[in-house]
Amino acid sequence: MEQELSERAGLVVWLYTTKYVNKLKRYGLIHYVSKNMNYVIMYVNRDERETLSKTISKQHFVRKVEDSHQCEIPKTFDGILDQVVALAKEKADNETTGQAI
DSSP: OOOOOOSEEEEEEEESOGGGGGGGGGTSEEEEEETTTTEEEEEEEGGGHHHHHHHHHTSTTEEEEEEOOGGGSOOOOTTHHHHHHHHHHHHHHHHHHTOOO
8 A cells, every 4th residue: 555645845954053943843843853963854834845945044043944855765665675686696697607797
């Protein structure tokens, strides 16, 4: 069963300091805060992503705003094992014949 893409989009917000993280709560759901590397992963509505990205980037404590591509990564692993076995067999065949990949 394949999951449908949600209507949420992820944003990675790079900060100068994590002191003002609470001000970001008004724009969307804060998923993770890294105090060591000064970034926030947050989720916003997909149709409001562009406007919110511009609005958030204008805040004085924000260094940069990036789109998160985590939603685009497939979360199912159907057929991966077969592909790995085929690649391993191909590599073994190439090594026995003396060819380099």
